[in-house]
Amino acid sequence: MIDTPRSDPAPRRPVAFAADDRRLKVNDQIDDMFLTADEAVQAPLAAEEHVPRLPANASRAKPRFSYAKWISLGLGGLVSLAIGLSIDALIRDLFTRADWLGWTAVALAGLAALGFLGLIVREIMGIWRVGKIDKLRDELSSAADEDNAKAARSGxxxxxxxxxxxxETARGRKALQVHLGEIIDGRDMIKLAERDLLAPLDLEARRIVMNSAKRVSLVTAVSPRAVVDLLAVLFENMRTIRRLSMLYGGRPGTLGFLRLARQVVTHLALTGGMAAGDSLASQVLGHGLAARLSARLGEGVINGLLTARIGLAAIAVCRPAPFVATNGPKLGDFMGELIKSSEQAASADQSARSRSGPAS
Structure with a gap:
């Protein structure tokens, strides 16, 4: 066999071209990976799935030196030193006056230090419990989606x-212990736990949200100033979030509560809850409720519905397990009761005015 020499392609002559020349095509495999400027702007996203995505850090800010952290660290250290030196000077001055005054000051300073240490421990434990509930909810959600019996039992x-x-959960825990010893699919096991263990807590959570929404609706309807409305709504929503967290086992401290409130706001932003609640309230008010209620009571109903929506977001965040057997409480579940209480308040106000009219 005689090897025939392969003929190499003739070398191309140098050619000048523009970088954005659409006729330019160097390699089919490489050229398909890139889009022109017009295609990147005008083409739909679905048509560009074959184009590899850039790394995630391409759209994130690069970590930079934080001057704010150094400022806060320095100012915090100076304040701590100032407090410590003031206490030291006070104790020394008391010792110069009388020994028993000095030792009393030392004992009080030690008591304050122990209290401060206990406060730090409580805050750390509160943050840890909130994080534990978040992790448990994610584990049970994954187990339900994958129908994983082993992961469901662990969660x-x-x-x-x-x-x-x-x-108050003794009966539910006993029933759940029986189910854990049986051969049941992971998703069904979580449904049984939701029915036996979490159902009483869910019922109490709905009552807490309903009562909070009623209070906000009533206060908004009778308060003469918008500042009072704002403070009442803020206080009631904070109180509802804390009560729901305590109900589901969170028991957050101050920092844990702030983290929990941020998660509630994030949940509302992701689900579009505020806009959905506003449109739903507007639809109901537009279908005859505005004709039966005064403008003030109608505003109270809307504020009550928005408070209920925040409560529903708090339930979703504080609950240690996802809603699997049901979709969970909805805003429409609270609407009928809010409208009924508002109509009762309107009728009571009208009857009171009618009685006071002839007397005047």
Missing amino acids: LKQLQQLYADRP
Whole structure:
């Protein structure tokens, strides 16, 4: 066999071209990976799935030296030193006056230090509990989506430990312990836990949200100033979030509550809850409720519905397990009761005015 020499392609002559020349095509495999400027702006996203995405850090800010952290650290250190030196000077001055005054000051300073240490421990534990509930909810959600019996059993055992010191959950924990010993699919096991263990807590959570929405609706309807409305709504929403967290086993401290409130706001932003609640309230008010209620009571109903929506977001964030058997409470579940209470308030106000009219 005689090897025939392969003929190499003739070398191309140098050619001048513009960088954005659309006729230019160097390599089919490489050229398909890139888009022209017009295609990147005008082409739909679905048509560009074959184009590899850029790394995630391409759209994120690069970590920079934070001067704000150094400023806060320095100012915090100076304030701490100033407080410490003031206490030291006070104790020294008391010792010069009388020994028993100095030792009393030392004892009080030690008591304050112990209290401050206990406060720090409580805040850390509160943040840890909130994080534990978030992690448990994610684990049970994954187990339900994948129908993983092993992961479901592991998560439900953690759920039992979470409510081990709650006597009102004793019956549910006992029923759940029986289910854990049986051969049941992971998703069905979570549904049984939702029915036996979490259903009483969910019912109480709905009552808390309903009562909070009623209070906001009533206060908004009778308060003469907008500042009072704003403070009442803010206080009631904060109180509702804390009560729901305590109900589901969170028990957050101050920092844990701030983290929880941020999660509630994030949940509302992701689900578009505020806009949905506003449009739903507008639809109901536009279908005859505005004709039966005064403008003030109608405003109270809307504020009550928005408060209920915040409560629903707090339930979704504070609950240690996802809603699997049901879709969870909806805003429409609270609307009928709010409208009924508003109509009763309107009729009571009208009857009171009618009685006071002839007397005047």
